[in-house]
Amino acid sequence: MPYPEEMVTPMRRELTDHGVTELKNAAEVDSFLDPEGGTAFVVINSVCGCAAGGARPGAILALQSEHAPTKAGTVFAGQDVEAVERARHHCSQVPPSSPSMALFESGKLVWFLPRHLIEGRDPQTIALDIVNAFEEHCAPSDA
């Protein structure tokens, strides 16, 4: 059962206030992860404490880095069921968890940060993992 929306709204806004696009249904997720659309970062948000203490602030920090992708989106687990199911469909090779984060290149999953690597870690450490993924997948190559 979803949580009351008034409780969840601040958790959504923590990301959307930093330029992250909220994806509310399957069509929005598919459009966001369009194979022609380049690199896209997706945060699977949740109400749990590790989302508040680690995932959201870590993602926000990482999105300020030099090679962060221009496309950053979010779906909310337990709230926007259709959008989350669709996002997980695009990551079907990895187990579902929330909060979690994923990086896509041309619609294909290239990096995933599962919940257990968010739990108990501080935002700076989480951000470093994300920035490393951005460096690997989003930075222009030297060639």
Added chain:
Amino acid sequence: MGTFHDHMGELHGITVVVSKHDGSTWIGRCHSEDAIEVILHDADLHDPALSDEDTEQWLQKAKQFGHWPKVSTIRIARPEVSNLVRLAESTPGHGGPDSA
């Protein structure tokens, strides 16, 4: 920092590996653990007798990408537990059976 439910213990809400003396291993989100039992949610079981994969291979995949939540809730009697560790902190030989 775990979750905001501090009264539930430091592993509440944390994904853990529970190794058992019989050689099987559970991964799940810890609800609680005490001298009586360990309670996990959204858990998966590895039994080397029933799997082509050995325990370390299974744990290594889970450590990289997470585990498949196949069992909603499982209660494991504490005397059956040989080791309990966070998945993120498990290391080869320290997440498997009788590695404590």
